[in-house]
Structure formats: C-alpha cells, structure tokens
Amino acid sequence: MKMNRTGVTQLLQQVAIEDSQIPCIKMQEFNAWFDKNQVLKDINLQFNLHQINCIIGPSGSGKSTLLRSINRINDDITSFKHQGEILLKGINVLADHDVTAIRKQLGMVFQKPCVFPNSIRENILFGLQFDNTYSLQQRQTIMEDKLKAVALWNEVQQRLNSPATDLSLGQQQRLCIARTLAVNPQVLLLDEPTSSLDPVSSRAIEDLMLQLKDRYTIIFVTHNILQAKRIADRLIFMCDGQVIEQGNKEQLFNNPAKQQTWDYLNNEYCNC
Amino acid sequence: MNRRLINEVFTIFSSLAALFCLVVLCFLLTVIVSQGFPALSFKFIVSPAKNFGAEGGVLYQLLGSLLLVICAGVISLPIALGVAIYKSEYLQNSRLQLLSHLLLYALNAVPSVVFGIFGLIFFVNILHTGLSWFVGSIILALMILPTITLSCYQSMSSIPHSYRDTAYALGFNNWQTVIQVVLPQGIGGAITGLLMGLTRAIGETAPIMFIATAFSGVTIPQTLNTPVSSLPTHILALTKQATQPQALSNAWGASLVLLTLVLILSISALFSRHYFKLRTQR
Numbered sequence A: 001m002k003m004n005r006t007g008v009t010q011l012l013q014q015v016a017i018e019d020s021q022i023p024c025i026k027m028q029e030f031n032a033w034f035d036k037n038q039v040l041k042d043i044n045l046q047f048n049l050h051q052i053n054c055i056i057g058p059s060g061s062g063k064s065t066l067l068r069s070i071n072r073i074n075d076d077i078t079s080f081k082h083q084g085e086i087l088l089k090g091i092n093v094l095a096d097h098d099v100t101a102i103r104k105q106l107g108m109v110f111q112k113p114c115v116f117p118n119s120i121r122e123n124i125l126f127g128l129q130f131d132n133t134y135s136l137q138q139r140q141t142i143m144e145d146k147l148k149a150v151a152l153w154n155e156v157q158q159r160l161n162s163p164a165t166d167l168s169l170g171q172q173q174r175l176c177i178a179r180t181l182a183v184n185p186q187v188l189l190l191d192e193p194t195s196s197l198d199p200v201s202s203r204a205i206e207d208l209m210l211q212l213k214d215r216y217t218i219i220f221v222t223h224n225i226l227q228a229k230r231i232a233d234r235l236i237f238m239c240d241g242q243v244i245e246q247g248n249k250e251q252l253f254n255n256p257a258k259q260q261t262w263d264y265l266n267n268e269y270c271n272c
Numbered sequence B: 001m002n003r004r005l006i007n008e009v010f011t012i013f014s015s016l017a018a019l020f021c022l023v024v025l026c027f028l029l030t031v032i033v034s035q036g037f038p039a040l041s042f043k044f045i046v047s048p049a050k051n052f053g054a055e056g057g058v059l060y061q062l063l064g065s066l067l068l069v070i071c072a073g074v075i076s077l078p079i080a081l082g083v084a085i086y087k088s089e090y091l092q093n094s095r096l097q098l099l100s101h102l103l104l105y106a107l108n109a110v111p112s113v114v115f116g117i118f119g120l121i122f123f124v125n126i127l128h129t130g131l132s133w134f135v136g137s138i139i140l141a142l143m144i145l146p147t148i149t150l151s152c153y154q155s156m157s158s159i160p161h162s163y164r165d166t167a168y169a170l171g172f173n174n175w176q177t178v179i180q181v182v183l184p185q186g187i188g189g190a191i192t193g194l195l196m197g198l199t200r201a202i203g204e205t206a207p208i209m210f211i212a213t214a215f216s217g218v219t220i221p222q223t224l225n226t227p228v229s230s231l232p233t234h235i236l237a238l239t240k241q242a243t244q245p246q247a248l249s250n251a252w253g254a255s256l257v258l259l260t261l262v263l264i265l266s267i268s269a270l271f272s273r274h275y276f277k278l279r280t281q282r
C-alpha cells in the first residue's frame, strides 16, 4: 500500500488505541542484512502500548540493529538491506512515507549521552528548530515541561544558558530524553541508555521510565538482566539475530518456555 | 642495535633538524627586520609609491594585496564549504571519495606559476579580460581551494557519528542536519583552512604577475578588469633595479610589511585551530 507522503502524521494521530493489550508496534517476518551478513532473522514480535518493553540479549545479538530498523536510522547505511513489515498502529513504517515524520513519532536515545556543544536550552529545543508552529512562549513552556518530566528542572533552571556539556553524564542522558520528548513522539526507543552511567544515575533513568510509560510506549534495550527485572512489563529475549522468546516479565522469569531463556535469565549463559 | 640507542639517535637527529630550522628562520627574520626596519615608517605605509618605487611608500601595494587575497577568500570559502559538505555527507562511493581526495592533493601540489600561466591563457588570451585584479583573485581562490576544502572536510568527518544519528532521530532531513550539525562543527576547520590559504596566497608572485598586477601608476581599482599592484610583485620589480640603493631599501621595507602580514595570518590560523579544537572537544 502506497501512502500519501505527507499524510502519515495525521494518519497516526487518527489511530486511537487505548487498550494496552493491543500492540503498538508489530514486526512481521522482518529480516535484515549488512551486506551478506544476516543480523536479524525472521523477527516476529510485538511491543505493547504504554508498557516498558525490554529487549535483552548478549551483545552482538542484533538489539541495536532492531531498534534502529524501527525508526529507519539504518536507512542511511548503504550496506543495510531489510525485508518484512514493521507496523506502527497498523501502519507500515517501512512503506514510502515521509521518513522524517515517522522518526518524529519514534524518539530515540542512544547508549552514550549525545549533547551538542550548545547551551542546555538549545539542546532541549534542538528538534524544534525548523518547526515554526511554536511561539517563543510555547517553546519556553515545552522546555520547562520536558525538563520537569525528566526530573532535571530543579537542577538546571538557574543555568539554562550554560553549556550542556558541563552537566554530569547522568544529567546529560536525562537531557537527551527531554530533547526527544520535546518533539512529541508516541514511542521511545532507548538503546542501553544506562550502560555508560553510574548506578545512581541508572536508577534515576529507571524511575523515569516507570513514570513515562503512562504517556509513551517504551522500548528499552538492555543487557542488564536485573534492570530488566526491575522495570520491564514485557520482555523480549534475543540471541544471534533471533527472538528466542517473548512475553510478560513474570512468565519469562518464572516459567519460560525455552531452556535457553532460563539459562540466560538465571546464569547469563547463552549457547545459540 | 638496541632500541634505546635508536631512540636516542632519533631524538638527537630530530632536535638538530628542529634547531636547524629555527636558526634559518631566525637568520631570515633578522636580515629582513634589520634591512627593512630603516625604511619602515608610518609614512611608508600610508603614502603611494613615487619614481617607480624608488621613493614614497607602499600604500597601493598593500591595499592591492589585501584586495586580492580577501576577494580570493570570499570566492573560495563557499566553494570549499560546498565541496567539503558534498564529500562528507553525500559522496558514499569510497572510490570516488579517494579520487576526489587525490584530485584535491594534486591541485594543492600544482606549482603556482602554472596557475599563473593558466590564468594568462584562459582569461587574458581566450576571454580577453586584459590585466584584471579580479581574475587574479579567481586564480588565487583556485590555488587555495584545496587547503580550505581539506581542512574543512577533516573537521566535518571527525564529527562523532552520534551527532548525525541524533539529528536524524529527531526528524531532521539531510539539509537540516547539514545546517544544524555539520556546518557549525565544520566551520572551524574552514576558517583555519582559510587563514592558512590566505597566508600562502598573500606571498605569491607567480600566479598574479602575468594577469592581475601592474608595476606603476596603479591606485585603487574602479572596475573589475583593471590591474592592481601587490607587495610581492612590487618587491620583485624593485629588486630588479637593484642599482638604485633607495629602491633596494624600499624593497626591504616592503618585504618587512609583507612578512608582518604573513605572520599575522599564520598566527591567527594557529590560534583558530587551537580555539576550534577546544570548542569541539568539550
């Protein structure tokens, strides 16, 4: 189905799904390659609306590639090829849409905090620079709202014009999350967002996720099993480019269908 | 031979080489300063040359040189930015990338007299421009293009990939990413390259002597295709009439003025590189 290239944002806003049992994102028979190297194999999975969907698995198992396929950031890599469908509320994001509109719906936060060498204010509003629908007053409100949403407002409200690079790594990562929220996405894709942070900052991000999940669908990649145990609603275990098992957290931890899942969750051992 | 010995031999060798360069540089500076200083005065800088340069100062030579290189920079900078952006953001094919790199290095290695001959044949003989300062600027712009482009490209290609990913993930398209991420980071390299290019351009004689400069009777140009006079060509002309002691003394004075300009430009290039490196490392 070929869509009107401009209509995708309106289309996505029309689709209202309130029941959290209905998947927000569904991947169907998805395969991906870098040149001839297949890194994602026959992926069928779903991410639930307004839940924390944790993807776990050893490094190199294709978690980042999967995440980056959803918002099509890998499209810019010439050796990257894919096949299959990724449905966001029933709409195939891989179809011929305006890819920038798709990406605005799918906010992404990376492993290492990536702030630009500008002020805190400029960093928060970075994604709105080419959007002239907001007045100065509205931008101010957005900045304040998002900084409060990531629990950074009290710490930085006195120094919004100082360089964002002066913040601690944990604060920088929260700033990155706020910057993503400012674009007003429906889904948050987070690729091991705490792996370069200290334990206290990691816990702050975890708490933040628990607060944000009422308003956003969260897809959270981690290789930290304990972290997944603390925050996940839904758990997806990946290994060697395949989804081994997916389901509710309790089910996977207490009663997994596969021996491999049990081995990984209990002994962090994987032989696939 | 053991490693320590090799290490020491190399340390001594490179220290000697550095010392040698320093001595030569100091010798040159001393000669030019000591010979040029007596001729130099405020009046020398602000008064026009008289009697074929044997009397008077270097006002129009100084202004001509500045006009030539500033205009060359204005022409070259946007082109260099364009090439660097194309190379770092759009040119995916690695063979073409290598080829474009080789071409830029080749262009950089072309002797400056060849640029002059090219200007003479293409502009003066084929396009019949006559002696024109603007053609001189174009030729100088061409000559410094690779310096600016490579310096700019280097700083653009060292932008962390996460910056681009972040911009794309926020829904920026290619151009928005270039404007908000690539240009702000690349502009430092461009400015450093520009200053290095101008340092080279301002001292050049060969590219402009056939096409853009005249020796005497020249003031501030009123049109694009009139000649100017410049410091390096002026020095060349003065030393040719070395029998006149006053002319020679003025040549030293003009050399000192030129050397000062070169030093100012190259020191600014150094500071610019340092400043922008610090800014991007934060």
Ligand SMILES: Nc1ncnc2c1ncn2[C@@H]1O[C@H](COP(=O)(O)OP(=O)(O)O)[C@@H](O)[C@H]1O
Residues within 6 Å of the ligand: A034, A039, A057, A058, A059, A060, A061, A062, A063, A064, A065, A066, A077, A079
């Ligand atoms: N840009 C790329 N080019 C080629 N191969 C890649 C690229 N990115 C990832 N890969 C390969 O894809 C596989 C999965 O990597 P990745 O998705 O980063 O795994 P994870 O995030 O689970 O550690 C790895 O084998 C990796 O080498």
Ligand SMILES: [Mg+2]
Residues within 6 Å of the ligand: A063, A064, A065, A191, A192
């Ligand atoms: Mg990864």
